[in-house]
Amino acid sequence: MRPGSTRAACLALLRRDLLLVWRRRGDTLTPLLFALIVVALFPLAIGAQMETLRPIAVGVVFVATLLAGLLALDSLFRGDYEDGSLEQLVVSPHPLALLLACKIAVHWLTTALPLIALSPLLGELLFLDPALRGLLPLALALTTPLLSLIGAVCVALTVGMQRSGMLLALLVLPLYVPVLIFGAGACNAAQMGLPYLAPLLWLAAGLVLALVLAPLACAAALRISTS
Amino acid sequence: MNTLTYWFHKLGSPPTFYRIATALQPWCYGVALVLGLIGLYGGLVVAPKDYQQGDAYRIIFVHVPCAWMGLFAYLFMAVNAFIALVWRIKLNEVLAMASAPVGAAFTFVTLVTGSLWGKPMWGTWWTWDARLTSELFLLFLYFGVIGLYNAIEDRRQAARAASFLALIGVVNLPIVHFSVNWWNTLHQGSTVRLFGPSRIDASMLWPLLLLAIATHLWFFGSVLARARGGLIELDAGKDWVRTLALAQSKPTASGVT
Helix, strand or coil: CCCCCHHHHHHHHHHHHHHHHHHCHHHHHHHHHHHHHHHHHHHHHHCCCHHHHHHHHHHHHHHHHHHHHHHHHCCCCHHHHHCCHHHHHHHCCCCHHHHHHHHHHHHHHHHHHHHHHHHHHHHHHCCCCHHHCCHHHHHHHHHHHHHHHHHHHHHHHCCCCCCCHHHHHHHHHHHHHHHHHHHHHHHHHHHCCCCCHHHHHHHHHHHHHHHHHHHHHHHHHHHHHHC | CCHHHHHHHHHCCHHHHHHHHHHHHHHHHHHHHHHHHHHHHHHHHHCCCECCCEHHHHHHHHHHHHHHHHHHHHHHHHHHHHHHHHHCCHHHHHHHHHHHHHHHHHHHHHHHHHHHHHHHHHCCCCCCCHHHHHHHHHHHHHHHHHHHHHHCCCHHHHHHHHHHHHHHHHHHHHHHHHHHHHHCCCCCCCCCCCCCCCCCCHHHHHHHHHHHHHHHHHHHHHHHHHHHHHHHHHCCCCHHHHHHHHHHHHHHHCCCC
């Protein structure tokens, strides 16, 4: 049997993954609820005054998004690993990196994009500086794809494990540090009235690099952990 | 096959490496101990007081060599990880995984001594300064490698996965360093420089360099010891381990066999 074109395979995979998410669309709400709860805990813990919450609003929203993304990462390959379709991807004649890039893209669309959409609300809950209302979603839009791409490499390494949650956090968080610094740093600089374009451009440059390299690294990691 | 390639292949075989490591290990530890004691004497007793920091600066003789070793161990681990992944040499997998806990220990000592030094100098145990932060994340990277290695059942697969993570860390480390530098810095600049004159007096420099050599040797001794253990564990069913075990148990169990 001759395999179909790579393009058809990618489209089929995209369709399948989106359909799977749609059939269980309630699950996509979990990261949103998680981020909302994390943000709601901060005023309870440190006081509800505007002057204490406003300076930390950006940081809290970023950390909440990051943690929610971390929580959602686990589901990236879990289902496919359990029913064996992940191994089919590995042995398929199409470039594994490309197929994985499709999977990561769907994962980002269904977990991170809703978080970006929610971020203005999260910001308002913490009395975010009105000047940052536009910048925060923009910074998150540059940050979250990077988090998904880097996270995917680490998930690929831990894919066969039973309880990988804590380990995954340990692997991923040191790699998230630069992304967090630049993403939140841009917003903090803007809040203080400083130029904020440079960190955003760094993030964009990093995103371009990660778009090319992370799927390749993810494929290599997956080959190691499923061998 | 020429002599060099021959020796290279020979060294990569576990029994030969085990034999050489067994012979080298006491020398590494011994020389490290002697040099370390001389260096500590030079640093803690002979070297003069600092005109600004008084006696408190003397912790530099522990802090700086350990900081160098934390990075050197990571580099050593990454080089071995690269060889292990590309050429699939078993010995390099073992060496890479052996250096991770040692490097983590050096990094931990760096953080502790740094915080002890920071209290009298900066007035706090911890500050979110660029170097401290990147050192902390270096430690987390080590923990990640060790954790991943221990979480996978199959030893060789575990070593390959952890090696891959170590290589990702190599890419990440300069980025972390650069980003936290941009973010916040308070730490003093490098005092000892490879290129150009060092900004440290000769009476303080020689103990520092001596201790640096000592920590390197200690690191290699420790890695050799761990690698020996790792090789025996990995090759537990092989003939050479069997011969080794029998040779060791002969004095006590000679009557039984």
